[in-house]
Amino acid sequence: MNRHSLFFKLNLLFGVALLTTIIAGVFLWRHWRMQEHIQLRMQGRLVLREWHRNGEIPEEMLGMMGLERLRGKGQAILLARLHARFAPLKNRRHLFVLRSRSGPLIYLRDRDRELLLRPESTLWSRQWLPLGLMAGFLLILTILYLLLRRALLPLKDLEREIRAYGEGESPRGQTRYASRRDEVGTLARTFYESAGKLRHLQESRQLFLRNILHELNTPVTKGRLLAEISEESETRQMLHSIFERLSLLLEELAQIERISAAQEGLEFRPVRIVDLVDQARDRLWIEEEIPIEGGGRRILADFASLSIVFKNLIDNGIKYGRDLQIRVGEDRVEFCSIGPKLEYPLEWYTRPYSRGEARAKGFGLGLYIVREILERQGMELHYRRTGEWNIFALSPLQFAEGESGD
Incomplete structure (x- = not known):
């Protein structure tokens, strides 16, 4: 216990x-x-x-x-x-x-x-006096113990409901403790009221996001159709690239929202690191190759969400540094680039919507999304400075069967 x-x-x-x-x-x-x-x-x-x-x-x-x-x-x-x-x-x-x-x-x-x-x-x-006193004390003690234990037993039910709520299930048993007037009843009612407000807020946010995506998808789809009927090939190709880029951004935005709301189920399967890098390059429209050391190894991960992590880290390495390289180590993958040292600890950059001059020079919302995705996949983001190199590392990696991190 x-x-x-x-x-x-x-x-x-x-x-x-x-x-x-x-x-x-x-x-x-x-x-x-x-x-x-x-x-x-x-x-x-x-x-x-x-x-x-x-x-x-x-x-x-x-x-x-x-x-x-x-x-x-x-x-x-x-x-x-x-x-x-x-x-x-x-x-x-x-x-x-x-x-x-x-x-x-x-x-x-x-x-x-x-x-x-x-x-x-x-x-x-x-002998009745000492025996009676002892029996009376034991009886009172036992009754108090049973009453206190009975009063605290609902805490176990509340713990299970809070855990289930954290996993996306709706809380049950709201009326079970409504009539209680002790601290446990107050705690239960507060939890159910807060859960109801958060559920309403989440539903409102999802509805708002669906409306935005629907309104944005409509002109993007029309723009892609217009690009196909354009007579000039160069214009058609340019418009096609622009609207394809917008479509990928909208798809990524929807996926990030589902991940942040803990609604997107993860599908772990063996994926090659080089495939994650290629997917990130496609999303960023990067033509040049990125040096990868050990990119042929396979790890167990959710390809769709981890490719967003690779995309954000590669984008940061290109925007705020040069000579980007990717290295696969014993239990980690590192994104290395030459650039200025971070002014604040890494935790500061992984907070959402931080304000100030440092944020203007920093990495925006990207590292917050990286942290959220990695936490769901059982990994962490680390940062260290070696010479003039900024090194961001994802660990620990779970290699697929037959693969080695050596």
């Missing part, structure tokens, strides 16, 4: 309280036994003194002390055991407080006379 969990702490608290109650009960029991022993010895001394002085013990005195004589066969058996254990006992005055199965006994001897006394009260009547 997680030692930071509330249930672990509750169980630990209950265990400590239970152990403390039992220990306190044992000490209370021993104290009660000791007090009883002292009381019986004091009563025995009074009885023995009266017996020695007057030669007899008034029954009224025994009744006031709550004692009674032990007679018959039981007395004879107990006396025989005492003689065997404490012999010789003759011609002496003795006082013992003994414990037997039936309870405590007072043994009195005055010369050749012997007497056994026992309390008139039963064993239960003498």
Whole structure:
């Protein structure tokens, strides 16, 4: 069990309280036994003194002390055991407080006379106070533990619902905790209200994006048709390239939005790194070759989204540097270019919509998209400066079966 969990702490608290109650009960029991022993010895001394002085013990005195004589066969058996254990006992005055199965006994001897006394009260009547106190504490402790555990159990359901909501499922059970007036009920209602607002905001954003894409796709499609019927081949080719570029940008915009909203399912399959680079070059309309060291290796990745990562990193390397090179290492792929050193830590550039002079010189929204895609594929973006080279690295790579990073 997680030692930071509330249930672990509750169980630990209950265990400590239970152990403390039992220990306190044992000490209370021993104290009660000791007090009883002292009381019986004091009563025995009074009885023995009266017996020695007057030669007899008034029954009224025994009744006031709550004692009674032990007679018959039981007395004879107990006396025989005492003689065997404490012999010789003759011609002496003795006082013992003994414990037997039936309870405590007072043994009195005055010369050749012997007497056994026992309390008139039963064993239960003498022990009900410590036993009752201990049982009461244990009962109250157990009830409080069960009530607290029952009050906290909905947290596990809320945890499952929050996890499911994070994976794109709609939260269920909104009415299950609506009537609760404790902190758990407040937390549940706050979560469901926030989830409803976020779902409404997400639906509004998706609707807005669909409308924009629909409105933009219509003129792009018409423009491509007009380009096909153009009489001049050079103009037709130029228009075709422009509208093809716009179509790719719209497609990429829609895919980035689906990835950011965690709605795009990833399809992991073996892909060659050189194919990712070629796809990025096509999106950027780059004709010249990019040097690739180890580009023939295959990794397990989602081709569509990872090609956007390659495209953004290649675009940054070309815009803000020169001599771009791509190297595949043991567990990473590196994008190396000569250029100025980053003025801020990499985390600053991966934040969306950062403002200021540094952003104007920096990498815009591209690295934020790179980070979001890499997180979904179990990878991270790293940056280091070696000499005059800026090196951005994606790691760790998961090579396809039969491939090696050596």
